[in-house]
Amino acid sequence: MNLEQMEYIVQVAKTGSLTNAAQQSHVTLSAISQAISSMEAELGITLFTRARGSGAIPTAEGQVIIQKANEVLVKVHELQEEAQSFSNELSGKLKIATIPGPMHLLVDIIASFKKEHPSVKIEVYEKGPKEILHDIEHNHMDAGLIVLSENLVEMNKELSFERLWEGKIVVGVSKNSPLSLEKSITPEKLVTQTLVLYDDEQIRDFVSEFISSFGKPDILFISNNTQAINNAVLAGLAVTLGLDYSFQGRDHQLGRDIVAVPLEIPQLKPVYYGWVNAKGKHASHLSKRFMNKLKYEL
Numbered sequence: 001m002n003l004e005q006m007e008y009i010v011q012v013a014k015t016g017s018l019t020n021a022a023q024q025s026h027v028t029l030s031a032i033s034q035a036i037s038s039m040e041a042e043l044g045i046t047l048f049t050r051a052r053g054s055g056a057i058p059t060a061e062g063q064v065i066i067q068k069a070n071e072v073l074v075k076v077h078e079l080q081e082e083a084q085s086f087s088n089e090l091s092g093k094l095k096i097a098t099i100p101g102p103m104h105l106l107v108d109i110i111a112s113f114k115k116e117h118p119s120v121k122i123e124v125y126e127k128g129p130k131e132i133l134h135d136i137e138h139n140h141m142d143a144g145l146i147v148l149s150e151n152l153v154e155m156n157k158e159l160s161f162e163r164l165w166e167g168k169i170v171v172g173v174s175k176n177s178p179l180s181l182e183k184s185i186t187p188e189k190l191v192t193q194t195l196v197l198y199d200d201e202q203i204r205d206f207v208s209e210f211i212s213s214f215g216k217p218d219i220l221f222i223s224n225n226t227q228a229i230n231n232a233v234l235a236g237l238a239v240t241l242g243l244d245y246s247f248q249g250r251d252h253q254l255g256r257d258i259v260a261v262p263l264e265i266p267q268l269k270p271v272y273y274g275w276v277n278a279k280g281k282h283a284s285h286l287s288k289r290f291m292n293k294l295k296y297e298l
Contacts, residue, residue, distance in 0.1 A: 006069035081285040091119035098145035101246030148274040165273040172240040184264040191215040194238040199224040
């Protein structure tokens with residue numbers, strides 16, 4: 001058994017035809033057929049049910065072997081890329097989508113990565129969670145950075161998720177609000193406040209699960225426009241909910257004029273900011289290098 005045979009059986013499974021596999025692999029039909037027969041004899045199983053016109057359908061045993069062969073080929077490709085990266089300058093384009101809150105945390109990391117790899121072109125887009133998941137699923141982005149939840153992971157099994165940062169939900173209030181002097185805010189007190197919320201499933205679930213049980217929340221508006229939310233808080237019209245790291249290291253205005261106050265909810269679980277990409281898709285060496293940098297520096 002060798003890599004060439006693995007490549008052939010994977011190609012036949014993809015195309016459903018020995019003839020098409022031969023054409024795409026730039027070899028003769030006889031070479032494909034002999035490679036499959038040789039592999040079947042070595043393994044002692046039948047990989048394909050062959051039909052007239054050189055059609056081929058994987059057997060139940062063949063499906064398992066073909067999947068394993070594909071995994072081997074992916075690993076070999078990763079090994080080749082890894083080895084090449086040590087001799088070649090890293091280059092290419094990296095397209096990343098992130099929810100708005102943590103964008104300010106990424107700026108220094110992106111700048112550092114760009115300095116280390118000047119030939120890399122990085123494009124970063126601020127988007128909502130649903131749009132990020134859609135873009136990843138349809139290969140419009142190399143990777144996405146969103147808030148992870150058990151429900152989100154369960155509902156998107158075709159995607160792969162990895163935690164990068166642990167945070168907690170806090171209340172964002174104007175520095176002029178009496179709440180800014182509080183060490184913490186209880187749900188009972190929060191439900192008496194007017195809220196402006198970012199349009200995010202995690203935030204809505206939190207309000208529904210923890211806040212609504214203490215009364216009906218007074219929600220001024222829900223928006224994916226973070227500037228509108230910040231303006232409402234700065235004007236003292238409302239308070240907002242967000243992840244603690246969304247309020248860290250911000251610009252002069254937000255860093256000084258919006259105060260993050262902890263929530264007094266003992267059973268509150270941590271919230272994770274993480275990396276999402278398409279499951280089963282071979283991640284480029286470029287995106288993996290960037291993700292590794294995020295792990296160690298975020």
